[in-house]
Amino acid sequence: MPDSPKRQIAISQPALGLEEWEALKEPIMSGWVTQGPKVAEFEKLFAKRHDVKHAIGVTSCTTGLHLALVAMGISPGDEVVVPAFTWIATANAVLYCGASPVFVDVDRTTFNIDPNQLAEKITRRTKAIIPVHLFGLCADMNAIRKVIPKDIKILEDAACAAGSSYKRDSAGSLGDAAVFSFHPRKSITTGEGGMITTNDDQLAEKLNMLRNHGASISEEHRHHGPKPYLLPDFNILGFNYRMTDLQGAIGIVQLSKLDSFRKERQKWATYYNVEFARVKWLRTPTFSVDYQHGWQAYVCYVDEKKAPMSRNRLMEYLQGKGISTRPGTHAVHIQGFYRKQYNIKSEDYPAALDCDSYTMALPLHNCMSKEDYEYIVKCIKDLER
Numbered sequence: 001m002p003d004s005p006k007r008q009i010a011i012s013q014p015a016l017g018l019e020e021w022e023a024l025k026e027p028i029m030s031g032w033v034t035q036g037p038k039v040a041e042f043e044k045l046f047a048k049r050h051d052v053k054h055a056i057g058v059t060s061c062t063t064g065l066h067l068a069l070v071a072m073g074i075s076p077g078d079e080v081v082v083p084a085f086t087w088i089a090t091a092n093a094v095l096y097c098g099a100s101p102v103f104v105d106v107d108r109t110t111f112n113i114d115p116n117q118l119a120e121k122i123t124r125r126t127k128a129i130i131p132v133h134l135f136g137l138c139a140d141m142n143a144i145r146k147v148i149p150k151d152i153k154i155l156e157d158a159a160c161a162a163g164s165s166y167k168r169d170s171a172g173s174l175g176d177a178a179v180f181s182f183h184p185r186k187s188i189t190t191g192e193g194g195m196i197t198t199n200d201d202q203l204a205e206k207l208n209m210l211r212n213h214g215a216s217i218s219e220e221h222r223h224h225g226p227k228p229y230l231l232p233d234f235n236i237l238g239f240n241y242r243m244t245d246l247q248g249a250i251g252i253v254q255l256s257k258l259d260s261f262r263k264e265r266q267k268w269a270t271y272y273n274v275e276f277a278r279v280k281w282l283r284t285p286t287f288s289v290d291y292q293h294g295w296q297a298y299v300c301y302v303d304e305k306k307a308p309m310s311r312n313r314l315m316e317y318l319q320g321k322g323i324s325t326r327p328g329t330h331a332v333h334i335q336g337f338y339r340k341q342y343n344i345k346s347e348d349y350p351a352a353l354d355c356d357s358y359t360m361a362l363p364l365h366n367c368m369s370k371e372d373y374e375y376i377v378k379c380i381k382d383l384e385r
Contacts, residue, residue: 007322009376012185012297015261015366019253027245035212038248045255046180046195049163050172054204056196057243057251058211061159061181064194065093065130067241068177071206072153074099074127081121081129083113084333084352090130090157091332102126103333105349109286111135111299111328111359114351115143128153131175135328135361136187136294137287138166141174155179158197162187163262164294171294172197177207182247187261187296188254190247206236214238261366265295268364268373272298275377279384281306298364299328301355308383311358321379328359 027033039057047055058064074080076098082090084103091101104121107114111134118129129152131139138161144154154175158164161171162180172178177200180186182193198204209215215232243251273284283301287293302311309317315325331352333344346353362376 009323009363009372011324012365013367014184014189020250023249023253035242036245038245039243042248042251050170052173052197053199056207058194058241061179061194062089063241064179064196066096069097078127079125084349085355086132105351108351112139118147130155130157132157133161135299136160136164136296160296161294163258165292167290190251193247210238211241269295297361299361302358326361331356
């Protein structure tokens with residue numbers, strides 16, 4: 001297969017088309033473009049797909065994490081446990097509440113929080129834990145539950161985990177609440193946007209108010225009600241974290257494609273695994289058969305002791321071939337703000353630092369061709385010669 005300098009394979013690309021375009025007509029023509037009937041429909045369908053009672057659309061996964069923590073009563077003086085290897089928003093959301101994030105190292109194989117290191121991080125101030133289902137692989141929730149006291153809230157960071165499951169239970173139904181992302185790098189997208197899920201009726205009611213300035217009734221209910229002179233009561237301090245009906249309309253279409261998207265990603269992730277099985281310096285994703293991986297990303301680990309070049313040089317090599325790659329994500333504890341704020345040393349969380357330095361995400365999305373995957377495999381196997 002000849003190299004082509006014009007070939008460009010993106011690390012990720014949203015699979016959007018005519019159906020999403022057509023779906024925008026109704027909210028645009030109706031004039032109802034803020035949170036309204038399309039968001040409500042999207043929420044209902046999303047809740048059903050993920051086996052939960054409630055789904056609450058918000059502006060992003062980040063604001064969803066913030067909102068969920070506020071609704072759970074997280075406040076200054078509290079501690080919230082988070083993995084050291086995750087997108088920075090997981091820890092930032094804790095700070096938005098005035099609480100303190102407490103980092104726990106990760107498992108180098110799954111890239112998720114290491115339950116074996118949890119117990120030593122739990123104190124009388126610990127009020128919640130945020131296990132992250134990184135890259136679409138659910139954290140080991142049973143092992144986590146065995147370690148933490150029952151009064152500690154579990155908030156799943158399911159940003160990458162739409163369509164994922166753990167021992168036949170859907171991501172989003174595994175804790176007290178969960179938050180998903182619809183950023184364009186995720187399996188399904190609404191541009192920006194997020195979804196909070198929960199089976200707790202009281203928590204859902206509070207979340208609904210908090211996302212709409214703390215209003216006692218929704219805008220849709222107020223405008224369509226028989227008493228237009230009524231304004232909502234504001235008895236709690238809330239936020240403007242509402243999803244728009246434009247996003248909801250796109251989300252409905254995207255959700256209908258989630259299972260086919262995941263199935264296609266599964267097919268090509270398996271192809272990568274088979275093709276790279278004999279590339280001894282590239283460790284491919286590993287997980288138990290009773291997990292259903294969401295495959296938001298295909299993240300492998302470069303063993304620089306065996307590899308023909310460093311991880312960074314490898315990424316440069318692939319970039320030169322027209323193949324975009326990225327580090328898996330970052331070790332939050334080495335970011336400037338957290339390093340200075342909490343006087344953390346890089347070596348305090350060695351597995352997270354290791355994953356920061358040696359993970360590499362290869363292109364895996366629903367806009368790639370068979371030839372794209374074959375070309376990527378060829379470029380990596382060429383280094384074996």
